[in-house]
Amino acid sequence: MTIITFSDHSLEPSWQGQLQNAVRDPGQLADILGIEVEDIDTGFPLLVPRSYLARMKSGDPQDPLLRQVLPVGTELLKQPGYSTDPVAEQSIKGPRGLIQKYCGRVLIVTTGSCAVNCRYCFRRHYPYDSQRLSRDDWQALYEHIAGDCSITEVILSGGDPLMLNDRTLSSVTSELAAIPHLTTIRFHTRLPVVIPDRICDALLEWVDACSKQLVFVTHINHPNELDDSLSHALLLLKASGSTVLNQSVLLKGVNDDAAILTGLSRKLFSAGVLPYYLHLLDPVQGAGHFDVDERAGKHLIRQMSAGLPGYLVPKLAREVPDAPAKQVLIG
Ligand code: SF4
Structure with a gap:
């Protein structure tokens, strides 16, 4: 019988494999963490790799890592002083990129x-x-x-x-x-x-x-x-x-x-x-x-x-x- 240990890196997916396997669906994230999430389209979708998810606390909607990645309805509020180009870099001229x-x-x-x-x-x-x-x-x-x-x-x-x-x-x-x-x-x-x-x-x-x-x-x-x-x-x-x-x-x-x-x-x-x-x-x-x-x-x-x-x-x-x-x- 083969015993798989956590440190057996040869059996873990490559970084590209982990990227493919990242969570993109808020409902799936909710199931994994045992929390409720808003059904919201902010135009900037959820994307979070599972290795990062694993560092969040299950059942805690205020987890500090979760807050960094979870789309919420307040993102749709238009606030004075906030813009789509906050550091004015889109008007800088020069070679592409x-x-x-x-x-x-x-x-x-x-x-x-x-x-x-x-x-x-x-x-x-x-x-x-x-x-x-x-x-x-x-x-x-x-x-x-x-x-x-x-x-x-x-x-x-x-x-x-x-x-x-x-x-x-x-x-x-x-x-x-x-x-x-x-x-x-x-x-x-x-x-x-x-x-x-x-x-x-x-x-x-x-x-x-x-x-x-x-x-x-x-x-x-x-x-x-x-x-x-x-x-x-x-x-x-x-x-x-x-x-x-x-x-x-x-x-x-x-x-x-x-x-x-x-x-x-x-x-x-x-x-x-x-x-x-x-x-x-x-x-x-x-x-x-x-x-x-x-x-x-x-x-x-x-x-x-x-x-x-x-x-x-x-x-x-x-x-x-x-x-x-x-x-x-x-x-
Ligand atoms: S801060 Fe922006 S550019 Fe940096 S990883 Fe997050 S989404 Fe990408």
């Missing part, structure tokens, strides 16, 4: 796909379809970056850049690594948070082969997200020589509590990750119920500072449309 807001850095919207649909996402209304990158578009991006010596860092964003397969990512990082004035390639990702198996051997191979400094910024918002498998994945990434940082979004009813944020910082550090930014919510239509105001955010940072070494206290920041840099409020 490229956003340059800050000096020396450019961001590439690599894909519109994600492994999870986060209800607070500032790009939940982004016109990804009109920005899809063809092979020629990628070539034009490489040429643009190679032709501008002021660019030292490329940020791969999305969607989630780790949704690209490892063959594509290996090719993209090789092309970028061939540009002499680039020093750093940065990834902003939530995929390993919801499917830790995304940090697989094939990913570690191109990470290891890349000659530039690689920075991974994970998007972890709550300590319950950081279970043993995610910690293990993050430690593997760190051991590859990459810098691993975390940024969180301050979300009402999820992490607007000093003890929770302090616990998150401590757990991140145990997994080899330094907290970087705590973002105030970008005012995106549909997410107003998550808003925590600046005063409360500053108070939380002061409370965290009283119990943590400075390197574990994230900077409280907000994105200001058309500003030359992110606005750091405290930290």
Whole structure:
């Protein structure tokens, strides 16, 4: 008789298999967690992998992980000051897929796909379809970056850049690594948070082969997200020589509590990750119920500072449309 243990990774589906098997139906999610959910069409559907679902508490409709992914009726309320383009990036002109807001850095919207649909996402209304990158578009991006010596860092964003397969990512990082004035390639990702198996051997191979400094910024918002498998994945990434940082979004009813944020910082550090930014919510239509105001955010940072070494206290920041840099409020 074969005994299957939890740690027998060869018997678990690949990250792509887990993605295919993600829960997309609110009724199914309700059955799995033993809760009631609203029957609502927000235009931004439910998408949650089962490995993330497994970290939620059954029978608790207020679970902080559940609140991040469950569509609710309040998303349909139109609130003043909230827009479909909260950081004004849709009017930025440049090559397809490229956003340059800050000096020396450019961001590439690599894909519109994600492994999870986060209800607070500032790009939940982004016109990804009109920005899809063809092979020629990628070539034009490489040429643009190679032709501008002021660019030292490329940020791969999305969607989630780790949704690209490892063959594509290996090719993209090789092309970028061939540009002499680039020093750093940065990834902003939530995929390993919801499917830790995304940090697989094939990913570690191109990470290891890349000659530039690689920075991974994970998007972890709550300590319950950081279970043993995610910690293990993050430690593997760190051991590859990459810098691993975390940024969180301050979300009402999820992490607007000093003890929770302090616990998150401590757990991140145990997994080899330094907290970087705590973002105030970008005012995106549909997410107003998550808003925590600046005063409360500053108070939380002061409370965290009283119990943590400075390197574990994230900077409280907000994105200001058309500003030359992110606005750091405290930290
Ligand atoms: S993973 Fe990131 S880009 Fe995708 S929905 Fe969540 S916050 Fe938005």
